[in-house]
Amino acid sequence: MLYHDMPVGNPSFFEGDLIYLHQDVKDLVGFYEVEVTSPKDLKYPILQTRIKTKHGTRTVAPLGTWTGVYYSEELALAKQYGYTFKILRGCLFKKQNIFEGFIEKLYNIKVNNVPGSPNYIIAKMLMNSLYGRFGMKDILESHRIMTSEEALTYQLNQELYTVTNVIKLNNGKELISFFDLDLWSHTNSRRKLISSATYRFSSYS
Numbered sequence: 769m770l771y772h773d774m775p776v777g778n779p780s781f782f783e784g785d786l787i788y789l790h791q792d793v794k795d796l797v798g799f800y801e802v803e804v805t806s807p808k809d810l811k812y813p814i815l816q817t818r819i820k821t822k823h824g825t826r827t828v829a830p831l832g833t834w835t836g837v838y839y840s841e842e843l844a845l846a847k848q849y850g851y852t853f854k855i856l857r858g859c860l861f862k863k864q865n866i867f868e869g870f871i872e873k874l875y876n877i878k879v880n881n882v883p884g885s886p887n888y889i890i891a892k893m894l895m896n897s898l899y900g901r902f903g904m905k906d907i908l909e910s911h912r913i914m915t916s917e918e919a920l921t922y923q924l925n926q927e928l929y930t931v932t933n934v935i936k937l938n939n940g941k942e943l944i945s946f947f948d949l950d951l952w953s954h955t956n957s958r959r960k961l962i963s964s965a966t967y968r969f970s971s972y973s
Contacts, residue, residue: 775861785855800858805833807850
């Protein structure tokens with residue numbers, strides 16, 4: 769993350785295969801939903817995907833054909849190992865180095881302070897947690913004041929809401945905290961193209 773460019777700005781969403789516009793998918797920085805076909809005799813597959821099993825969701829690096837979301841750097845590397853892919857849709861970004869100055873400043877603070885001192889610890893934690901910040905999902909908790917009857921419908925409708933806390937206000941109303949599962953479901957198909965950025969940044973920075 770220190771020296772590499774990152775996707776920045778507002779993404780441009782598209783449908784269909786844009787690969788014919790450039791010689792290398794790496795020139796089109798972004799996240800792509802692709803139909804992947806791996807070489808049949810590849811000893812150590814490199815592209816991972818998640819599958820549902822009777823023991824839960826598992827991450828595997830399979831052979832064969834499947835559909836997944838990948839960062840352009842991953843696809844460029846996979847192409848060198850014989851993978852082929854058809855781009856179905858995705859989002860494109862401009863690219864820019866955005867962390868070099870940030871990390872260098874923190875690193876200078878760290879090396880110029882005594883280990884264990886507040887400045888040393890803060891600088892170290894900020895550098896170490898940078899990847900983690902990108903790994904957080906944007907599923908935000910909602911907080912609303914509503915009547916007790918309305919709050920009860922949220923608690924009973926577990927298919928649409930996950931209620932995390934209820935505070936009675938003793939005036940016939942309650943402060944309720946919850947996650948809106950229906951909102952997440954409707955926007956997830958587009959968000960998943962962007963949310964995969966974290967893992968992709970960590971792998972190729």
